[in-house]
Amino acid sequence: AYADEHLFGADFDPFLRRATVMSLMTLTDTAGHAFQMDSLAFPDGHLPGNDEAYAFPQIRLGAVDVLMTNPPFGSDIPVSEDMILNTFRKSGGQYGVAYTWAKNSEGELTRGDGATAVSPERLFVQRAVEWVKPGGRIGIVLPNGILSNPGPADEAVRRFILDQCWVLGSVELPVETFIAEANVNILTTLLFLRRKTDRERQEEMEFGAADYPVFMAVAEKVGVDRRGNKVFVRTPDGEVVAEEEVEREILRIGGVEVPREIRRSVQKIDNDLPKIAKAYHDFAARYAHEFPWNADA
Incomplete structure (x- = not known):
């Protein structure tokens, strides 16, 4: 259901x-x-x-509560359809991603004409924001370049994100995450956002940018190597660490349901993401009554 x-x-x-x-x-x-x-x-x-x-x-568009996406990215697969780019220019606002961008002599970001081709990850950032309702949440995988490159086009994307959203969390991933199955040999980041409401954007315009807590983490291991083989936790002597795994099931004996636990020893996968997920939830609980984690705060 x-x-x-x-x-x-x-x-x-x-x-x-x-x-x-x-x-x-x-x-x-x-x-x-x-x-x-x-x-x-x-x-x-x-x-x-x-x-x-x-x-x-x-x-x-504008109706989704939670959006999760791992969009395609790369300058070798640009989007150049006029119909799509024109739509993004109309809806992008001050820092719309479907324009050319440059910096003037004073280092200020300036918007030029409409771009004839845009890398898909930039368009997907704007589309993800447009798709969720005000207050809606976004989880998106992005190449690190968008978040760190000094170029004006990438800076415009960052300005768009900060103009439209609250940044809840940023988790940097190692290259092993996508290299085996997707052949993506670059660093990527999981970015978690919440779209600002019209009232929140108006308050920022009147009172300035808000100061708020942001969760940040770096995952060094994701359980697989560059070939996609599993990576296990090892002792200093190189021995694989084992942990107990408990599987619960319900048996029906003579019409009576009997719970049963099966315990087995399994090799421990070397994966930072479950620990980071727990730390994220602990962080969110710690700031649950602070803005923007609590939109009513």
């Missing part, structure tokens, strides 16, 4: 869409709502899932 009512997904690739449907069927016994469409062209677009997706008001 939750999948039918609340979960929606989209991908340009029909194979990935079918794989998602099969995964949903296995886990939830329903095909759910996974659409083959161009997320950058939505609500327009020619792919077969576009009109089907638009029939659901829950996923129209």
Whole structure:
């Protein structure tokens, strides 16, 4: 019921869409709502899932509660369709990403004409923000260059993020994260955002930028090496560390349900992400009554 009512997904690739449907069927016994469409062209677009997706008001632009995405990125796959770029220019505001950007003699960021080609990750940042409702949350994977390069185009993306969103957290990932399966050999970051409400943006304009806590972490290990092989925690002597794993199940004996625990020793995967996830939740709990973690604070 939750999948039918609340979960929606989209991908340009029909194979990935079918794989998602099969995964949903296995886990939830329903095909759910996974659409083959161009997320950058939505609500327009020619792919077969576009009109089907638009029939659901829950996923129209500005209506989504939580958006999670790992967009394609790279200067070798720029987006150059005029229809898409014109749409992004109209909706991008002061720091819209579909323009050319430069710095004047005083080092100030200046917007030029509309860009003829834009790397997809920049467009996906703007689209992710446009898709969630005010107060909605975003989790997005981005190349580190957007967050650190001094170039004016990347700085404009950062200005757009800070203008439109509160930054809740930033988790840097090692190259091993995506190199084996996606052949992406660059550092990436998980960025967690909350879209500002109109009132919050107005208050910033009147009273200046707010000072608030931001979670930051660096993951050095993600459980796999560059070839995709599992990496295990080892002792100083090189021995693999084992840990006890408990699996719980319910047996039905003579019409009576009997709980049972199965304990087994398993090799411990060397992965920082579960520890970082716990630290993130602890951080959020510590600042739960502070703005912007609590939008009503």
